[in-house]
Amino acid sequence: MKKHNFSAGPCILPSEVLQEAANSVLNFDNLDLSLIEISHRSKNVVAVMDEAVALVKELLGVPEGYSVIFVQGGASLQFVMTPFNLMKAEGGKAAYLNTGTWSSKALKEAKRLGNAIEVASSKDKNFNYIPKGFEIPSDVDYFHTTSNNTIFGTQIKDFPKAEGLNVCDMSSDIFSRQINVADFDMIYAGAQKNMGPAGATVVIVKDEILGKTGRDIPAYLDYQIHIDKESMFNTPPVFSVYVSMLTLRWLKGIGGVAEMEKINQAKADLLYNEIDRNSKFYGTAEKEDRSNMNACFLAHEGVDTALFDEMWKAAGISGINGHRSVGGYRASMYNALPLESVQALVDVMQEFEKK
Amino acid sequence: MKKHNFSAGPCILPSEVLQEAANSVLNFDNLDLSLIEISHRSKNVVAVMDEAVALVKELLGVPEGYSVIFVQGGASLQFVMTPFNLMKAEGGKAAYLNTGTWSSKALKEAKRLGNAIEVASSKDKNFNYIPKGFEIPSDVDYFHTTSNNTIFGTQIKDFPKAEGLNVCDMSSDIFSRQINVADFDMIYAGAQKNMGPAGATVVIVKDEILGKTGRDIPAYLDYQIHIDKESMFNTPPVFSVYVSMLTLRWLKGIGGVAEMEKINQAKADLLYNEIDRNSKFYGTAEKEDRSNMNACFLAHEGVDTALFDEMWKAAGISGINGHRSVGGYRASMYNALPLESVQALVDVMQEFEKK
Numbered sequence: 072m073k074k075h076n077f078s079a080g081p082c083i084l085p086s087e088v089l090q091e092a093a094n095s096v097l098n099f100d101n102l103d104l105s106l107i108e109i110s111h112r113s114k115n116v117v118a119v120m121d122e123a124v125a126l127v128k129e130l131l132g133v134p135e136g137y138s139v140i141f142v143q144g145g146a147s148l149q150f151v152m153t154p155f156n157l158m159k160a161e162g163g164k165a166a167y168l169n170t171g172t173w174s175s176k177a178l179k180e181a182k183r184l185g186n187a188i189e190v191a192s193s194k195d196k197n198f199n200y201i202p203k204g205f206e207i208p209s210d211v212d213y214f215h216t217t218s219n220n221t222i223f224g225t226q227i228k229d230f231p232k233a234e235g236l237n238v239c240d241m242s243s244d245i246f247s248r249q250i251n252v253a254d255f256d257m258i259y260a261g262a263q264k265n266m267g268p269a270g271a272t273v274v275i276v277k278d279e280i281l282g283k284t285g286r287d288i289p290a291y292l293d294y295q296i297h298i299d300k301e302s303m304f305n306t307p308p309v310f311s312v313y314v315s316m317l318t319l320r321w322l323k324g325i326g327g328v329a330e331m332e333k334i335n336q337a338k339a340d341l342l343y344n345e346i347d348r349n350s351k352f353y354g355t356a357e358k359e360d361r362s363n364m365n366a367c368f369l370a371h372e373g374v375d376t377a378l379f380d381e382m383w384k385a386a387g388i389s390g391i392n393g394h395r396s397v398g399g400y401r402a403s404m405y406n407a408l409p410l411e412s413v414q415a416l417v418d419v420m421q422e423f424e425k426k
Numbered sequence: 427m428k429k430h431n432f433s434a435g436p437c438i439l440p441s442e443v444l445q446e447a448a449n450s451v452l453n454f455d456n457l458d459l460s461l462i463e464i465s466h467r468s469k470n471v472v473a474v475m476d477e478a479v480a481l482v483k484e485l486l487g488v489p490e491g492y493s494v495i496f497v498q499g500g501a502s503l504q505f506v507m508t509p510f511n512l513m514k515a516e517g518g519k520a521a522y523l524n525t526g527t528w529s530s531k532a533l534k535e536a537k538r539l540g541n542a543i544e545v546a547s548s549k550d551k552n553f554n555y556i557p558k559g560f561e562i563p564s565d566v567d568y569f570h571t572t573s574n575n576t577i578f579g580t581q582i583k584d585f586p587k588a589e590g591l592n593v594c595d596m597s598s599d600i601f602s603r604q605i606n607v608a609d610f611d612m613i614y615a616g617a618q619k620n621m622g623p624a625g626a627t628v629v630i631v632k633d634e635i636l637g638k639t640g641r642d643i644p645a646y647l648d649y650q651i652h653i654d655k656e657s658m659f660n661t662p663p664v665f666s667v668y669v670s671m672l673t674l675r676w677l678k679g680i681g682g683v684a685e686m687e688k689i690n691q692a693k694a695d696l697l698y699n700e701i702d703r704n705s706k707f708y709g710t711a712e713k714e715d716r717s718n719m720n721a722c723f724l725a726h727e728g729v730d731t732a733l734f735d736e737m738w739k740a741a742g743i744s745g746i747n748g749h750r751s752v753g754g755y756r757a758s759m760y761n762a763l764p765l766e767s768v769q770a771l772v773d774v775m776q777e778f779e780k781k
């Protein structure tokens with residue numbers, strides 16, 4: 072029996088996508104060859120890359136003047152590539168909103184290349200809220216946010232906007248809700264939440280912002296090179312891009328991001344209502360900043376969590392252990408997680424309350 | 427019918443590996459979860475990473491004092507990481523042997539960070555030989571070679587040795603022949619030839635050479651960080667590492683690198699003998715420098731290649747079109763290509779000669 076997979080990432084993917092991915096590992100496009108043993112320059116793999124890019128553009132409504140590329144290295148390499156591409160070589164300045172572990176790591180990389188400042192931080196309360204009402208200096212090259220804080224279960228609902236360029240790490244909520252791409256100059260996201268297997272990262276970047284820093288950028292780190300070579304500057308992570316493409320096809324099939332957002336809202340409402348209602352548990356994030364992707368909750372003092380742990384495991388639930396930075400539980404409800412899985416967890420929570 | 431797959435990379439993998447990879451995409455380790463939808467920190471994925479590293483060490487006889495890591499970004503990111511980690515920040519100097527497109531690209535990245543020189547080049551003859559008898563300055567931080575030139579079909583048989591550190595890009599012949607790892611301070615290789623799918627790169631590095639440049643290295647580019655985090659600094663390319671691990675298990679099963687080398691020698695002898703014997707074709711690389719992985723050959727003037735192309739396609743052969751830099755044909759005979767596939771190509775060449 073398939074598990075109720077609440078893993079925080081890499082995470083659940085649609086079962087029809089997994090089936091098709093497995094088939095293509097054996098025989099891709101009826102070529103009598105595996106997807107993973109043919110040239111990335113073959114017309115079939117180029118078609119996969121093109122469709123993946125087209126689906127990203129269509130599903131997010133990417134306006135004219137933006138490029139979409141797939142690169143390797145995860146979001147962590149984007150922490151490095153962002154300042155290399157956007158921070159001026161002389162007198163470079165960037166501002167970061169620090170909402171958790173990932174924002175902190177991104178900021179650290181920018182500091183190596185120039186004057187990167189933290190405009191606000193929620194570290195004082197273990198990142199359980201999104202800072203608001205702060206000032207962003209008007210003279211920064213770019214301002215960086217993290218849309219969803221995978222570890223601490225908070226999510227930006229109203230994006231603050233800087234006068235300079237606006238850059239966002241959307242690794243853990245891209246394609247989960249509607250966003251206005253035109254509000255951003257650059258968006259990046261590791262595939263391994265709502266898109267596909269680890270190993271690919273999507274970058275959506277406004278073309279006109281590139282090439283303006285005066286930096287000599289190493290080739291692999293240069294967005295313009297990946298754009299010019301249509302993500303084939305070097306051998307791309309073919310399998311990860313292919314499975315991402317399949318997942319985006321699936322998303323389009325269920326009605327796109329607007330429809331997905333409704334389903335995700337229903338899942339989040341179901342679980343957060345139960346966390347609030349249930350006398351044994353409480354949520355850790357401020358209510359108004361709660362993430363619809365990652366719900367972090369703790370048991371009240373004195374609650375027998377060993378029994379609860381036994382019960383959810385017996386119900387076929389997996390992946391709800393909290394991150395060590397928060398403890399307790401973290402139920403990640405990415406796109407491919409069905410409402411039934413959330414219901415299964417809620418059922419266990421209710422059963423447990425009665426014991 | 428499975429094709430005779432001579433692709434230059436990504437390239438043929440053992441069919442039992444493909445079968446097991448497909449199974450694990452559906453249900454990994456009987457977890458009732460896919461390999462690509464579970465946490466990289468789960469004990470099953472950590473076990474995959476550990477086994478992959480152990481197999482690299484065992485199969486290549488990696489001595490004590492070396493670390494083995496898997497990173498993303500392909501060999502192209504190693505072109506960047508090499509100088510970042512090994513070239514001194516002040517007065518850094520490196521030497522490169524230029525034997526083809528990949529060496530040239532590697533050299534270009536080093537030049538951005540310091541004084542990188544070309545000690546010798548075979549560009550004068552379209553890289554159809556390996557330069558010999560050149561001097562390597564004794565004061566360079568490191569000396570870089572490319573063991574096998576995938577595009578031009580040449581291979582270093584006797585590695586020149588520098589007084590400084592010796593670094594080698596073995597992307598297209600690692601695990602194909604015995605090497606003495608102790609002769610090198612660092613070896614890197616993209617997975618997508620003899621190891622697995624695109625998306626993972628293996629780096630074998632002598633621990634004591636790191637941390638000596640005085641450079642502030644971006645986290646993702648820092649070998650020491652990947653070593654300290656056992657290739658889990660960030661989400662690793664799980665699928666690519668897993669399939670690489672399966673391929674290395676397969677290699678161990680057939681008797682390891684020593685046995686593989688004999689098989690590869692037999693395949694190369696079979697094809698090169700035919701290229702030499704056959705009146706319609708000739709090889710492009712100098713005989714003493716011929717690659718056992720990639721055999722490049724051209725048809726003599728006036729030969730009807732359209733007919734030949736029809737014939738090999740009809741025989742179920744794929745991937746032997748030459749790279750545009752050389753033209754003609756390139757038959758790549760990586761580890762997983764069976765001798766029977768080479769025989770099939772030789773048969774077609776002989777049949778064609780008689781027409």
Ligand SMILES: Cc1ncc(COP(=O)(O)O)c(C=O)c1O
Nearest residue numbers: 145146147173221242261660661
């Ligand atoms: C919001 C966010 N940013 C960045 C990262 C780091 O991603 P990667 O492991 O692909 O480098 C993660 C990983 O979980 C994340 O959730």
Ligand SMILES: Cc1ncc(COP(=O)(O)O)c(C=O)c1O
Nearest residue numbers: 305306500501502528576597616
């Ligand atoms: C010898 C060699 N080095 C480097 C590369 C570049 O590798 P990647 O595409 O993984 O960056 C290749 C690719 O074919 C290669 O054959």
Ligand SMILES: [Mg+2]
Nearest residue numbers: 171172220222
């Ligand atoms: Mg976080």
Ligand SMILES: [Mg+2]
Nearest residue numbers: 346347349352
């Ligand atoms: Mg409660």
Ligand SMILES: [Mg+2]
Nearest residue numbers: 526527575577
């Ligand atoms: Mg070459």
Ligand SMILES: [Mg+2]
Nearest residue numbers: 701702704707
């Ligand atoms: Mg001949």
